[in-house]
Structures are given as C-alpha cells and as structure tokens.
Amino acid sequence: MNQEEFRDHISTIDSEGKRAYVHPKKAQGPWMSRRQTLSYVLLFFLFSGPWWRIGSLPLLQLDVLHRRFILLGQVFWPQDFHLLVVFMLLGVLSVIVFTVAFGRIFCGWICPQTIFMEHVFRRIEYWIDGDRNAQIRLQNMPWSAEKIQKRVTKNFLFGVVSFAVSNTFLMYIIGTDAWLRLIQDGPRQHLGGFLTILLFTGVFFFVFAWFREQVCLIVCPYGRLQGVLLDRNSLVIAYDRLRGEVRGLIKKGEDRTAAGKGDCVDCGLCVQVCPTGIDIRHGTQLECINCTACIDVCDTVMDKVEKPKGLIRFASENNIADKTPFQYTARLKAYTVLLLALVTLMGALLFMRLEVEATILRAPGQLFQNRDTAITNLYTYKLINKTGRSANLSLEIAPESRARIQWIGSSAPQEDAKGIIKGTFFVWKSTKSIRKSKEKIEFMILMDGQVVDRVSTQFYGPK
Numbered sequence: 433m434n435q436e437e438f439r440d441h442i443s444t445i446d447s448e449g450k451r452a453y454v455h456p457k458k459a460q461g462p463w464m465s466r467r468q469t470l471s472y473v474l475l476f477f478l479f480s481g482p483w484w485r486i487g488s489l490p491l492l493q494l495d496v497l498h499r500r501f502i503l504l505g506q507v508f509w510p511q512d513f514h515l516l517v518v519f520m521l522l523g524v525l526s527v528i529v530f531t532v533a534f535g536r537i538f539c540g541w542i543c544p545q546t547i548f549m550e551h552v553f554r555r556i557e558y559w560i561d562g563d564r565n566a567q568i569r570l571q572n573m574p575w576s577a578e579k580i581q582k583r584v585t586k587n588f589l590f591g592v593v594s595f596a597v598s599n600t601f602l603m604y605i606i607g608t609d610a611w612l613r614l615i616q617d618g619p620r621q622h623l624g625g626f627l628t629i630l631l632f633t634g635v636f637f638f639v640f641a642w643f644r645e646q647v648c649l650i651v652c653p654y655g656r657l658q659g660v661l662l663d664r665n666s667l668v669i670a671y672d673r674l675r676g677e678v679r680g681l682i683k684k685g686e687d688r689t690a691a692g693k694g695d696c697v698d699c700g701l702c703v704q705v706c707p708t709g710i711d712i713r714h715g716t717q718l719e720c721i722n723c724t725a726c727i728d729v730c731d732t733v734m735d736k737v738e739k740p741k742g743l744i745r746f747a748s749e750n751n752i753a754d755k756t757p758f759q760y761t762a763r764l765k766a767y768t769v770l771l772l773a774l775v776t777l778m779g780a781l782l783f784m785r786l787e788v789e790a791t792i793l794r795a796p797g798q799l800f801q802n803r804d805t806a807i808t809n810l811y812t813y814k815l816i817n818k819t820g821r822s823a824n825l826s827l828e829i830a831p832e833s834r835a836r837i838q839w840i841g842s843s844a845p846q847e848d849a850k851g852i853i854k855g856t857f858f859v860w861k862s863t864k865s866i867r868k869s870k871e872k873i874e875f876m877i878l879m880d881g882q883v884v885d886r887v888s889t890q891f892y893g894p895k
C-alpha cells in the first residue's frame with residue numbers, strides 16, 4: 433500500500449463521499465483502566481455536582497435566567513465580567529501549556545465528549561451489539577428480528593442516558609430546587625422547561641448515537657490548534673517508527689532482523705481500536721484524541737511476539753528520533769510564567785472583590801432643585817449583594833457630607849435583600865452648607881450594620 437495515501441482522504445468518509453462509521457475494537461489494558469477510573473470519578477462529580485452545596489449555594493450554577501454565575505459558593509454578576517475574562521484567559525492558557533507539554537491529553541482524559549462517548553455510550557453499544565466484528569456484521573445484515581431488537585434496545589438505552597444528561601445540564605442552569613419543582617408540577621405548568629429537556633435530549637442523542645467522533649474531527653476547534661501548539665518536544669501518543677519499520681507480517685521461522693523487518697508485525701490492531709479510525713503509524717494527526725487505546729493493544733501484541741512493550745507510547749518526536757528525554761523548553765517556561773502571572777492576578781482580583789457593589793449616579797436631565805433653605809439633587813442607586821445570602825443592606829450619607837437622604841416611594845433598600853436592588857432618592861443639603869457649585873458627596877454602604885464600602889459622587893448647587 434502507498435504509505436502516503438492516507439493524506440488524500442479522511443478515515444470517516446468513504447471513496448463515494450459517504451460517512452464511514454467507525455466500529456472500534458474494544459480496547460483493554462492498563463491505560464484503558466486508568467482512563468476508565470478517572471472517567472467514573474468525573475462522571476460522579478458531573479451528575480452529583482448540582483446537588484452539592486457550599487453554605488446555601490450550589491458548587492456550580494450557570495444561572496443565565498437571573499444573569500448570574502455561581503462557582504464554589506460565590507455569586508458572580510455581569511458586573512464581574514472582568515473576572516470572567518481573566519478566568520477564561522486562564523483556562524485557555526492552561527490548555528495551551530498542557531497541550532505544548534503533553535499534547536491533546538485533555539481530549540482523551542477529561543473532555544466530556546470523550547468520556548460520555550467512550551465510557552458510557554460505547555460501553556452500551558458493546559453490551560448490546562458486541563465487539564467490532566459483530567457490530568459490522570449487524571450493520572451489513574438485512575433487517576431481521578435480531579437487528580430490530582438490538583437497534584431498538586440500544587437506541588432506547590441511548591435515549592435514557594441522553595435524558596439523564598439533559599436533566600443534569602438543566603440542573604446546572606436552573607438549579608436543583610427549580611428542577612424539582614418542574615418535575616413535581618409536571619409539563620403543563622412548565623412547558624418551556626420540558627421542551628428544553630426534550631431539546632437537549634435530542635441534541636445529546638444525535639451527538640452520541642450518530643455524530644460521534646465527528647465532533648472531535650470537524651466541530652471542536654481545539655484539535656485544529658494542535659498544528660500550532662505542538663512541537664518536537666511535546667509528549668504525544670507516538671509510534672516508534674525507528675523501531676517498528678520496516679513493518680511486516682510474521683512468517684514462521686523467519687529471522688526478522690535478517691529480513692530487514694522492524695518490530696511492527698502489521699497486525700492492524702492499532703487501527704482497529706482507534707475511535708477516530710486513524711493509523712497512528714502515519715505520525716501525529718489532528719484526529720488523535722490521545723485515548724491510549726492503541727498503546728494498550730500494541731503492548732498486548734508485543735507481549736505475544738516477545739518484543740519489548742512501548743512500540744506505541746507517550747513520547748515526543750525528539751524522544752523517538754534521538755532518545756532525548758522530556759525537556760522543559762524556553763517556550764514552555766514562557767507560558768508557565770504567563771500562567772503564574774494570570775493566577776496571581778486572578779487571586780488578587782478575587783481577594784479584593786467586595787461583598788456589595790454599589791453604583792450611585794445623579795439622575796440624568798436635572799441639575800438641582802431650590803427648596804427655600806435647602807438644595808436637593810436627585811440620584812439613582814443600584815446595590816448588588818454578591819454573597820448570595822440575604823443581608824440587611826443600607827445606604828447612608830457620610831456625616832462629613834452634612835446632608836440627608838429622602839427616599840422616593842418605596843425606594844429604600846429592604847431588609848433581607850438578595851441579588852440586585854435599585855431605587856431613587858433625593859439628597860437634601862442646606863443652602864448655607866454649600867460652598868461650591870459642584871461638591872463631592874460621600875455615601876456609606878452598610879451590610880448588616882457594618883460599613884463595607886464608600887462611594888462618592890457630585891452634588892450640584894447654585895453658582
């Protein structure tokens with residue numbers, strides 16, 4: 433076969449341009465066991481996550497309906513957008529550092545797409561349809577009672593898992609209390625919520641039952657970044673071509689060294705176990721999700737043919753070519769320094785974050801009102817209680833400003849305030865105490881009787 437031919441097509445599309453389904457052979461071995469254990473731990477956290485509490489708040493909630501984000505019991509509002517930007521930069525840089533050092537390790541070990549595909553949906557498929565050969569036989573056979581029964585059972589189970597995942601994702605958005613209300617009240621009272629669950633169920637079912645590895649190959653941008661992130665020192669899953677080539681089938685009684693053959697016995701098992709259908713012997717490819725299945729299967733083959741394990745292993749290009757050990761390169765050091773700087777910045781921003789954020793602005797379109805012996809200015813205020821718990825918030829004028837507040841209507845902050853409160857008030861200042869047409873005026877923000885912040889703005893009077 434032409435060794436360069438793989439460059440002309442992708443493994444999941446056949447010569448007629450149709451989707452070529454990948455039926456990976458079940459992989460077993462120490463790497464698979466490690467990944468499986470980690471996957472189950474992560475799945476446990478994913479499904480139980482919405483039920484965990486720190487104080488009265490969930491561990492993680494993307495409460496888009498109330499425009500807030502809860503992480504580790506801390507509530508973040510749109511006003512904390514700068515924190516989100518730093519947090520996202522931190523996330524992107526961490527992924528870059530790990531990719532430069534360890535290749536696409538995130539994909540194979542942590543990404544929810546791989547975890548659900550390989551350790552949940554693929555397991556169900558092996559259980560119902562059998563291993564690779566049985567799956568291919570089933571796909572190619574005409575419709576029969578056996579095929580209908582297997583297809584119905586498998587898709588029903590896929591649907592049940594998709595439904596469970598969909599409910600869990602909804603809990604991360606609306607919270608467990610709202611989700612329980614939704615379930616108890618039924619679809620009539622919460623038609624929107626139930627349609628959302630069904631929509632998410634459909635999306636997950638489509639992704640895991642049909643679209644599968646295509647997410648990693650054509651949707652996810654991360655795989656495409658590999659080309660710019662990886663270098664010759666990055667640790668990737670690599671085939672040791674110096675040791676493996678020239679590949680060739682085992683012939684009884686043949687002296688492989690004398691025949692010029694390497695350790696690869698061309699069994700093709702590394703291709704058969706690959707969930708993205710590639711041949712790692714062609715070198716690092718963007719389709720490789722670092723799942724380690726080819727390492728496990730090749731080690732089994734090496735054991736059988738009494739050769740050392742590790743023909744396919746975690747190794748850098750330099751390690752394969754010159755046996756150079758892993759190097760902490762200048763590029764990696766620069767990324768690490770940047771990462772530490774961002775971690776420090778994030779820590780400082782979180783440390784300096786106030787429990788209450790106050791905005792006090794003069795009402796637009798008005799300068800001042802003359803009221804016999806006093807001047808008044810109109811203000812609007814907004815207080816954001818970021819603690820996520822009820823608290824008694826109040827707003828007072830600092831004594832040195834020598835003025836008083838008159839609330840308009842029921843604008844005064846209420847007891848047990850939670851979230852965002854806003855309103856309007858006048859500030860009265862006696863004419864005698866006004867020395868300039870524009871004076872600084874200071875407000876104190878109190879939470880449960882304690883001053884937590886001071887905010888100043890302008891007070892206008894006559895010239």
Ligand code: SF4
Nearest residue numbers: 696697699700702730
């Ligand atoms: S599993 Fe190992 S021996 Fe078999 S084809 Fe792949 S690299 Fe060669």
Ligand code: SF4
Nearest residue numbers: 706720721723724726
């Ligand atoms: S090449 Fe190996 S590690 Fe990469 S996706 Fe295929 S089986 Fe997994």
